[in-house]
Amino acid sequence: MSNQFKDTPQQKKQLDKVFEELKDVPGSLMKAMQKAQDIYGYLPIEIMQRIATACKCPVEEVYGIATFYAQFNIEPMGKYKVGICLGTACYVKGSGVILEKVKERLHIEPGHTSDDMMFTLEATRCIGCCGLAPVLTVNGEVHGNLVPEDLDAIFAKLNA
Amino acid sequence: MLERAHIMICGGTGCTSGNSKKVMEEFERRLTEHGVRDEVKLIMTGCFGLCARGPIVAVYPDGAFYQHVKVEDVEEIVSEHIVKGRRVTRLLGSERTESGEVMPINQTPFYRSQKRIVLRNCGRINPENIDEYIAFDGYKAYEKCVKEMTPEQVIQLITDSGLRGRGGGGFPTGKKWLSTYNAKDDQKYVVCNADEGDPGAFMDRSVLEGDPHSVIEAMMIAGYAVGATQGYVYVRAEYPIAVQRLQIAIDQAREYGILGENSMGLGHKFDMEIRLGAGAFVCGEATALIHSIEGHRGEPTQKPPHLAEHGLWGKPTVLNNVETYANIPQIILNGPQWFKAMGTEKSPGTKVFALGGKIVNTGLVEIPMGTTLRTIIEEIGGGIPHGKKFKAAQTGGPSGGCIPASLIDTPIDYDNLIAIGSMMGSGGLIVMDEDNCMVDIAKFFLEFTVDESCGKCTPCRIGNKRLYEMLDKITQGKGTMEDLDKMEELCKYIKANSLCGLGQTAPNPVLSTLRYFRDEYIAHVRDKKCPAGVCKALLNYVIDKDKCIGCGLCARKCPAGAITKSDYIAEGHKLPSMQIDVTKCLKCGACMDSCTRQCAISKK
Numbered sequence: 139m140s141n142q143f144k145d146t147p148q149q150k151k152q153l154d155k156v157f158e159e160l161k162d163v164p165g166s167l168m169k170a171m172q173k174a175q176d177i178y179g180y181l182p183i184e185i186m187q188r189i190a191t192a193c194k195c196p197v198e199e200v201y202g203i204a205t206f207y208a209q210f211n212i213e214p215m216g217k218y219k220v221g222i223c224l225g226t227a228c229y230v231k232g233s234g235v236i237l238e239k240v241k242e243r244l245h246i247e248p249g250h251t252s253d254d255m256m257f258t259l260e261a262t263r264c265i266g267c268c269g270l271a272p273v274l275t276v277n278g279e280v281h282g283n284l285v286p287e288d289l290d291a292i293f294a295k296l297n298a
Numbered sequence: 299m300l301e302r303a304h305i306m307i308c309g310g311t312g313c314t315s316g317n318s319k320k321v322m323e324e325f326e327r328r329l330t331e332h333g334v335r336d337e338v339k340l341i342m343t344g345c346f347g348l349c350a351r352g353p354i355v356a357v358y359p360d361g362a363f364y365q366h367v368k369v370e371d372v373e374e375i376v377s378e379h380i381v382k383g384r385r386v387t388r389l390l391g392s393e394r395t396e397s398g399e400v401m402p403i404n405q406t407p408f409y410r411s412q413k414r415i416v417l418r419n420c421g422r423i424n425p426e427n428i429d430e431y432i433a434f435d436g437y438k439a440y441e442k443c444v445k446e447m448t449p450e451q452v453i454q455l456i457t458d459s460g461l462r463g464r465g466g467g468g469f470p471t472g473k474k475w476l477s478t479y480n481a482k483d484d485q486k487y488v489v490c491n492a493d494e495g496d497p498g499a500f501m502d503r504s505v506l507e508g509d510p511h512s513v514i515e516a517m518m519i520a521g522y523a524v525g526a527t528q529g530y531v532y533v534r535a536e537y538p539i540a541v542q543r544l545q546i547a548i549d550q551a552r553e554y555g556i557l558g559e560n561s562m563g564l565g566h567k568f569d570m571e572i573r574l575g576a577g578a579f580v581c582g583e584a585t586a587l588i589h590s591i592e593g594h595r596g597e598p599t600q601k602p603p604h605l606a607e608h609g610l611w612g613k614p615t616v617l618n619n620v621e622t623y624a625n626i627p628q629i630i631l632n633g634p635q636w637f638k639a640m641g642t643e644k645s646p647g648t649k650v651f652a653l654g655g656k657i658v659n660t661g662l663v664e665i666p667m668g669t670t671l672r673t674i675i676e677e678i679g680g681g682i683p684h685g686k687k688f689k690a691a692q693t694g695g696p697s698g699g700c701i702p703a704s705l706i707d708t709p710i711d712y713d714n715l716i717a718i719g720s721m722m723g724s725g726g727l728i729v730m731d732e733d734n735c736m737v738d739i740a741k742f743f744l745e746f747t748v749d750e751s752c753g754k755c756t757p758c759r760i761g762n763k764r765l766y767e768m769l770d771k772i773t774q775g776k777g778t779m780e781d782l783d784k785m786e787e788l789c790k791y792i793k794a795n796s797l798c799g800l801g802q803t804a805p806n807p808v809l810s811t812l813r814y815f816r817d818e819y820i821a822h823v824r825d826k827k828c829p830a831g832v833c834k835a836l837l838n839y840v841i842d843k844d845k846c847i848g849c850g851l852c853a854r855k856c857p858a859g860a861i862t863k864s865d866y867i868a869e870g871h872k873l874p875s876m877q878i879d880v881t882k883c884l885k886c887g888a889c890m891d892s893c894t895r896q897c898a899i900s901k902k
Binding site for chain 2: 164165167168169171172196202203206207208209210224225227228229230231262263264265266267268269270271273278280282284
């Protein structure tokens with residue numbers, strides 16, 4: 139995947155600006171990585187190398203952090219990030235069943251992206267909408283009080 | 299100009315997900331249309347607590363508390379209530395007084411047993427406007443500390459109040475501050491732990507969303523008390539609204555000269571910054587959190603040295619949780635005696651709980667310590683939906699345990715919860731009913747801790763994995779009675795030998811379910827049955843031959859060809875009923891999903 143990576147001059151400019159801003163901030167490595175992911179959507183090896191150079195640390199350290207924290211992606215993400223909350227409140231109200239149904243529908247396991255780059259499926263940690271449990275998110279938008287029958291309508295919109 | 303009405307719209311995460319922003323925009327539009335926009339103040343507040351009935355809209359001075367407000371309802375509220383002064387009764391909830399009037403909201407079962415100290419401003423002020431915080435005594439406590447008290451006196455006052463850490467451990471806050479004060483160094487730090495990772499817990503998020511300035515003020519007080527000039531708030535990245543409101547609050551406080559070189563002109567320097575987490579549960583552990591702020595992998599390190607001597611960048615650091623901080627300004631203003639008058643002797647004050655799971659009133663509640671679980675579940679929570687039976691309450695998240703129905707009258711405080719094998723934790727309280735399988739719940743938490751273990755120490759990394767495998771074996775119906783004893787032994791070993799709090803508490807869900815629900819484990823192991831009907835491998839799908847109309851749809855959907863026609867025709871039916879061959883059945887559930895008469899196929 140990474141050998142096709144190419145960024146736009148605009149993205150590059152944005153990233154350089156981030157490095158400039160964080161130059162004197164102590165402990166800014168993670169901040170730099172978070173901002174880089176905001177710009178590119180994920181952290182390809184080329185970007186990790188640039189971050190390493192800017193933060194004066196080995197690229198191994200950047201990679202170590204990227205793989206430690208759940209929110210860093212080193213692979214590109216699908217157009218729609220579908221998250222099913224597996225927090226306790228959602229789980230006791232049946233989000234496990236919802237996850238199974240979505241897996242069947244998209245033919246992917248949590249943490250993976252469909253081949254057509256349309257969907258990335260995530261089994262998320264509690265997102266704090268426990269009052270609406272069980273919930274599913276699509277690119278951050280929350281669908282609450284779900285029953286499996288609701289999935290048809292949600293995905294019909296996305297596939298359109 | 300003085301407004302004649304205030305409309306408060308809940309902007310907490312729950313209500314925002316329920317579209318409260320659109321409701322706000324609609325109010326803006328309709329009020330303008332009716333020409334009354336200037337007479338009404340429209341405010342987006344923090345969480346009111348009653349998330350189950352969101353989005354919530356409160357109208358003052360009448361105190362009307364509208365629930366489940368949809369965009370379509372706004373016109374009616376504006377034209378009826380605001381313009382004509384008639385409340386829209388159908389949106390006011392179902393509680394009535396004896397005389398049949400709509401019950402004032404503070405007398406409803408959900409609110410009447412609560413005592414809102416930490417949440418006092420949530421739902422009352424606009425969290426994005428510092429003036430509203432100041433109007434409710436904001437930054438007065440800080441002023442009082444710096445003007446009238448020495449740092450020693452501030453620490454003594456907090457010690458006297460008996461405040462204990464609300465992140466779950468319950469360590470005395472005053473003691474923490476004192477040891478940081480006693481550590482001599484040219485630079486010290488104040489850190490706020492807002493890495494609320496327990497699933498089903500959203501107390502800290504609601505405080506940051508609803509009253510961010512209370513945390514800023516408390517951190518300034520801590521800075522003055524221990525001699526620190528820089529603060530950090532470590533927030534979960536999963537909480538975008540909280541992060542945004544906290545940043546707005548910090549910016550406004552800087553602009554007002556409250557944060558900065560010379561805070562409020564009182565000669566003390568304090569500034570602060572937000573650091574975002576990146577999705578690692580272990581970062582809620584103190585040393586791991588510190589490493590993460592420093593920009594490293596969030597792996598815990600051995601204690602001692604304690605943070606009070608060797609914390610952020612090797613400097614003395616005081617670390618408290620959001621809810622602990624939110625208590626501080628009120629304690630300073632009202633005194634330690636006021637605080638001690640609430641709660642129990644060893645656990646004074648209140649505790650915020652996020653009530654979730656199988657309960658009618660999901661939401662955020664704040665109760666005096668010592669309130670019983672029964673009050674929380676039956677009165678405040680409104681009981682279990684669909685007339686089901688209460689089975690257990692889970693506190694303390696993946697570090698806590700399950701409290702069975704037989705202990706429902708236990709007064710909730712730190713020590714009682716430890717005594718019955720659970721813990722306070724940060725305040726998630728998940729209610730479970732008869733349809734939840736306790737072995738499955740234990741497995742669910744173990745799966746979480748196995749996934750979140752940082753992998754640094756062996757007992758946690760490998761021990762919990764083995765524990766998970768044993769639980770999985772039991773839910774597959776392959777467990778033995780010997781496994782139960784082995785599990786208990788392994789739990790004790792993991793607890794005794796893990797490096798940090800995550801590993802030391804990870805076996806708690808298993809131990810507490812083994813203690814109170816052993817019969818359920820035995821049913822899985824000996825009888826190969828899941829009494830709650832959750833564990834798939836132990837269930838058999840059966841067709842009710844008298845209800846089945848014999849359409850055959852299930853047989854066509856069955857991937858294993860396990861469904862065939864029987865030779866039984868029920869009375870009044872034309873076709874013979876279908877039957878399932880349990881030896882071929884994969885237990886996928888496709889038949890049950892496809893059944894046109896959903897009552898005909900069931901799991902047993």
